[in-house]
Amino acid sequence: MIILKLTKTNYSKVLRFAVSSLKKGKTVVYPTDTSYGLAALISNKIAVGKLYKIKERGFNKPVHVFFPSVSLAKKYVYWNIVAEKLAKKFLPGPLSMALPLKSKNKILKKLTANTGYLGLRIAKNNFALDLAKKAGPITATSANPASEKGGFDSYSSKDLLKQFNKRKLKPDIIIDAGKLKKIKPSTFVKLSTKGQGNQQEVDLEVLRAGPITEKQIFAALK
Numbered sequence: 398m399i400i401l402k403l404t405k406t407n408y409s410k411v412l413r414f415a416v417s418s419l420k421k422g423k424t425v426v427y428p429t430d431t432s433y434g435l436a437a438l439i440s441n442k443i444a445v446g447k448l449y450k451i452k453e454r455g456f457n458k459p460v461h462v463f464f465p466s467v468s469l470a471k472k473y474v475y476w477n478i479v480a481e482k483l484a485k486k487f488l489p490g491p492l493s494m495a496l497p498l499k500s501k502n503k504i505l506k507k508l509t510a511n512t513g514y515l516g517l518r519i520a521k522n523n524f525a526l527d528l529a530k531k532a533g534p535i536t537a538t539s540a541n542p543a544s545e546k547g548g549f550d551s552y553s554s555k556d557l558l559k560q561f562n563k564r565k566l567k568p569d570i571i572i573d574a575g576k577l578k579k580i581k582p583s584t585f586v587k588l589s590t591k592g593q594g595n596q597q598e599v600d601l602e603v604l605r606a607g608p609i610t611e612k613q614i615f616a617a618l619k
Contacts, residue, residue, distance in 0.1 A: 461516035463537035
């Protein structure tokens with residue numbers, strides 16, 4: 398693993414290196430507005446496969462995608478009126494939304510675990526946003542092995558090294574932005590739809606509680 402300390406003075410250089418590495422098929426640990434995330438370009442089949450192996454995770458479990466903007470996310474999923482309201486209120490921020498996949502891309506289908514719903518994130522972290530803007534959409538999964546393999550959310554390089562040092566498969570690069578605030582993983586909602594236009598019905602299900610409460614979610618829909 399290559400560990401790069403991220404500072405205000407080297408920000409641009411580290412960002413360029415991380416973007417270049419992703420485009421070469423590397424996996425990169427990066428800071429988010431919750432814990433550290435593990436990135437692979439969603440356009441690179443080999444890199445995505447490597448990410449699943451690093452996490453010791455089966456393809457029956459989905460991996461979310463981090464987009465730099467709502468406008469780009471809309472090109473990949475079927476958007477709806479509830480998603481629009483939640484995005485205006487909480488994005489960028491610690492909210493993940495699962496929406497019906499529009500794209501026919503086989504890699505994205507794999508990332509949905511064949512559920513047909515793609516989980517998307519737009520984190521409120523400058524480096525994460527810049528990384529996705531420069532490199533393209535990246536995976537938005539936590540930087541740790543699967544929980545059943547002893548993994549836990551990482552908030553520091555110490556957490557990362559503790560989990561990966563003795564493992565055969567490791568992330569290629571760690572962008573060390575220091576110790577992150579211990580914020581719960583993003584609130585996760587699933588939005589399924591029926592009908593179109595004014596006749597559209599949206600079913601909202603909170604799949605995981607997080608920094609944004611269920612009460613806040615429903616209040617944003619009024």
